[in-house]
Amino acid sequence: VPTAGGRTAHGLYLQDAIPIVRTLYGVLRFEYFRPLKGPGAAAQLVGLFWRPIPNVVLRADYIFGTRRLERLETGFQASFSLLF
DSSP states (O other): OBOTTSOBOEEEEEEEEEEEETTEEEEEEEEEEEOSSSOOEEEEEEEEEEEEETTEEEEEEEEEESSOBTTBOOEEEEEEEEOO
16 A cells, blocks of 8 residues: 555465365465554464355454464454354
8 A cells, every 4th residue: 555655564464265165165374464654474274264154254262473463363262253
């Protein structure tokens, strides 16, 4: 994202979902974020995504990180998604 002053904020992630059983997936992800100020931060995610029915995804994961940032928080996360 370009900003005034020529500096940029940028990031990337690489993710893979591994089927465990028909509706359960193991997920691994690597993230990197470089803010406008300060050093970059890297994180790794390990999680489970369960899709009990086609329109619903339940997710639980844990993020390990090198530095706490607003957009790259470490710790346990869980979510419920309804797809339509």
